[in-house]
Amino acid sequence: MNEELDSQLSAMFDGELPMAECELLARRLSRDEQLKARWGRYAVIGASIRAERGVRLNADLARRVSSVISKDPNIAVRFVERQAARAASKWIRPVAGLGVAAGVAALSILWMRAQVPGETPELAQVIPAAPAAAIATSTEPDSYVVPRPSPRPSLVPATQLANYVVAHSEFSSPVARRNLLSAFMTGEAGTAGASNGSEEGSENVYDDAKNPAQ
Amino acid sequence: MSADVSDLSLVRRVQRGDKGAFDALVLKYQHKLVKLVMRYVRNPAEAEDIAQEAFIKAYRALPQFRGDSAFYTWLYRIAINSAKNAVVSRDRSPIDYDLDRNNPDESYDMQGRMKDSETPEGLVLTDEIRSTVNAAIEALPEDLRTAIVLRELEGLSYEEIAASMDCPVGTVRSRIFRAREAIDRRLREVFEGGLGRAEELG
Numbered sequence: 001m002n003e004e005l006d007s008q009l010s011a012m013f014d015g016e017l018p019m020a021e022c023e024l025l026a027r028r029l030s031r032d033e034q035l036k037a038r039w040g041r042y043a044v045i046g047a048s049i050r051a052e053r054g055v056r057l058n059a060d061l062a063r064r065v066s067s068v069i070s071k072d073p074n075i076a077v078r079f080v081e082r083q084a085a086r087a088a089s090k091w092i093r094p095v096a097g098l099g100v101a102a103g104v105a106a107l108s109i110l111w112m113r114a115q116v117p118g119e120t121p122e123l124a125q126v127i128p129a130a131p132a133a134a135i136a137t138s139t140e141p142d143s144y145v146v147p148r149p150s151p152r153p154s155l156v157p158a159t160q161l162a163n164y165v166v167a168h169s170e171f172s173s174p175v176a177r178r179n180l181l182s183a184f185m186t187g188e189a190g191t192a193g194a195s196n197g198s199e200e201g202s203e204n205v206y207d208d209a210k211n212p213a214q
Numbered sequence: 215m216s217a218d219v220s221d222l223s224l225v226r227r228v229q230r231g232d233k234g235a236f237d238a239l240v241l242k243y244q245h246k247l248v249k250l251v252m253r254y255v256r257n258p259a260e261a262e263d264i265a266q267e268a269f270i271k272a273y274r275a276l277p278q279f280r281g282d283s284a285f286y287t288w289l290y291r292i293a294i295n296s297a298k299n300a301v302v303s304r305d306r307s308p309i310d311y312d313l314d315r316n317n318p319d320e321s322y323d324m325q326g327r328m329k330d331s332e333t334p335e336g337l338v339l340t341d342e343i344r345s346t347v348n349a350a351i352e353a354l355p356e357d358l359r360t361a362i363v364l365r366e367l368e369g370l371s372y373e374e375i376a377a378s379m380d381c382p383v384g385t386v387r388s389r390i391f392r393a394r395e396a397i398d399r400r401l402r403e404v405f406e407g408g409l410g411r412a413e414e415l416g
Contacts, residue, residue: 010391012220013242014365016372022223030227030234038398040241041405045397047245048347049366057253057343058405059262061244062237065269069233 011034013042101168108164223286228276233386236276240269243286247293264300270294339404346366350397361386362393 005025011017012025029035046056221242227235247268271393272292279288351359360379364370372390376383 006395007387007391010370010394011387014372014390015218016387017220017221019223020416022220023226026220026223026227026235026238027232029238030224030232036234036238036241039238041398041401042394043242043245044343044401045347045362045394046366048344049351049363051344055245055248055340056258056262057245057340059244059248061248061262061266061269062240064266065240065273066233066237068266068270069236069273086295 005035006038009039010042013039105168108168112160112164218281220285222281225276225279225281225285228273229279236273239285243289244269246286247289250290250293251297253291254294254301260300264296265293266298267300271296306343311328342402342404345398347397354393354396358389358393358396360388365390 006019006029008025009029012022012029018024029039047055047057050199108171221239224235224239228239244265247259247265248258251264251268252258255261255264268289271290275292279285351362354362356381361375364375364378365372370378372383372386375386375390379386
């Protein structure tokens with residue numbers, strides 16, 4: 001028998017072997033009957049030194065337990081099922097996490113849009129009224145009127161949305177986050193251009209994204 | 215470092231379906247578990263049966279073991295519960311004097327196990343193992359004897375033993391190993407000459 005191996009076995013028995021070596025030796029121990037017998041005798045030596053009265057030192061518990069376990073097919077099935085579940089969860093968890101994060105982000109955007117005061121009622125009033133007005137003025141020549149820009153922003157400021165995305169960035173992938181921020185930036189530029197013609201809003205998006213604490 | 219590390223590596227192997235790794239855990243803890251159960255039941259054969267039941271329950275529950283606590287702590291709790299349940303069910307059920315008539319197989323099996331643990335041969339072998347180990351320890355050089363006794367009797371870690379013996383941890387490891395080897399050489403003769411059980415333990 002290899003002396004180094006036995007020395008490792010002794011240290012492993014005492015829980016004094018490094019984890020990496022333990023992994024290798026555990027593998028060998030579970031297969032090598034001679035090594036296992038030696039391991040069993042180390043336990044007997046310990047029990048003798050501790051003078052565990054009433055304990056049979058030649059007990060065959062290991063063999064009895066092993067015999068019961070090998071006759072129980074349900075146990076093996078349970079281990080296999082557990083392993084399969086563990087393997088599946090490796091894939092399901094990130095995908096589910098991504099899905100949840102995307103769902104939360106989409107809901108949050110919809111909710112924040114719905115929070116703009118007067119947005120929905122105004123649309124509701126304008127849309128049904130439009131055909132009637134068109135019919136009433138049908139005698140006039142066709143014309144195109146550029147709508148006047150609204151004095152207040154029609155959407156939640158893009159900076160606010162960007163802050164939200166950055167604050168919850170741990171739940172989204174970098175690519176999705178970048179796309180979303182770009183969309184906000186473009187939206188802000190459009191809104192800002194319509195209202196006052198400057199690009200301050202889009203610059204703020206970048207600044208806020210870089211410094212979420214601000 | 216603690217026993218958790220080596221136990222955990224064996225536990226992980228069992229969780230991957232390696233039954234042989236569980237044998238190693240049973241071999242390591244069987245005496246401790248029987249001793250623990252004997253706080254609740256006096257009969258050594260009954261204690262062994264309860265310990266066996268505890269090991270099987272532990273094996274069945276091992277897929278759910280996450281390693282949050284040490285394996286032995288977890289096993290200890292299972293054994294305590296098994297022992298308490300055994301005591302309660304024994305107290306509830308009246309003593310059946312007609313075991314042979316009701317279930318002859320079980321009765322025979324129980325008698326067989328009681329004989330096995332309490333026969334003069336069984337007791338002699340246990341005594342022989344003890345006296346062999348004690349004699350081997352007496353014959354050890356003092357530094358080896360101190361190291362193995364501090365480890366097995368006092369449960370000190372290698373680091374603690376190194377501090378108390380004023381030597382490096384590597385020396386402690388070597389001393390304990392050499393002590394075990396010297397004792398094991400004598401013990402193997404008993405096992406091989408006795409019931410030849412050494413190779414069967416696995």
